[in-house]
Amino acid sequence: AVVSTQSTGTVDCHKLLNISMQCSCVLVREGALLNSSSTVTAPYLFHKYGNNVDISQRSFQCGRRADGFKLWFCDAVDDLDAQATLVFDRAAEMKDIVAGDERFTLLYPNSPTHICFRVTGREDIDYETAVEGLRQRGSFIEYYVDYFRLVPVNPAFTVQVLKEVLDLIHDVVMTEC
Secondary structure (H helix, E strand, O other): OHHHHOOEEEEEHHHHOOOOOOOEEEEEOOHHHHHHHOOOOOHHHOOOOOHHHOHHHOOOOOOHHHHHHHHHHHHHHOOHHHHHHHHHHHHHHHHHHHHHOOOEEEEOOOOOOOEEEEEOOOOOOOHHHHHHHHHHOOOOOEEOOOOEEEOOOOOOOOHHHHHHHHHHHHHHHHHHO
């Protein structure tokens, strides 16, 4: 979806697909763009010491080749297409729930995996206080300066759990913020 509307896009496979180690990829519309902007060496990382300390040429774990192998291997042992579809479908369903709940205002509805929202009518929320109140009640949620953010990657994060989290957020904001 990203590449259909943009010239490039990145995917953090570690977060999106539950790959247990750092793994990312870039999607491009034109292969020549990738070839012209991608090199095997990265001298800008080691400018202080020179290229002789650049271990990316000698280390299997470092660099794009390793990320490509990790992605290929994880797809071979688990169906990453099914995992990605599950995450995208779950996020879309949960965004509809947030958008339909008058207590909340959905932000960034076109974000493929992130559910960003505010408590409707409460622009004065101290988000640090809200998150601390949630932690004290046994829940953790990410926030940015002025909104909450959920990324439903974990299969245990069901619609029922989302509804419980939304109730908890609303209660904490209304009673403690």
